[in-house]
Amino acid sequence: MEWMAWTWPTALFFIIIASILVVFTILAIKFQETPRHGVLGMETTRGDRLFITLLGSAFINLAWLGIIGANQPFALIVCLIYAAAVFRWV
Template sequence: MAWMAWTWPTAVFFGVIAALLITFTILAIRFPETPRTGVLGIETTRGDRLFITLLGAAFINLAWLGLTDAAQWWGLGLSLVYGAAVFRFV
């Protein structure tokens, strides 16, 4: 994998995504759930909400990079708040 520019932040990013997928798989096996309907009016499961959160967080961070000069940590914080709201209300 020498062709890729692996850095510690990149490795941590992919490690966190892998850990989330493993955790949600274990949760789905141990605690099956029925889909629920939230503010979007569609039925979602934990996995659906995780996907919506990851997709939204990507757009939030890209917008943060393109539109502000503030530290990226603020974009991460906003993404965490967004994720909590998705898991609570969607």
């Protein structure tokens, strides 16, 4: 871990993101993706919704860090609610 001065939480974060990408790739291969129209009126696939979720979660965490500063695990709860909303309605 010292070759990039990473901490275990940082490495775990990237391992989880890589695992999610692998799972979504397998899902895309096994099950045909059908674009759907959501609240925004644009067609999205599973991968699009994952990207929107990851991008939005990054902004939620940055805003949480800037406004509240501490208790970052509570930001994870907000991100999970946001992800559920994106995959349900976008």
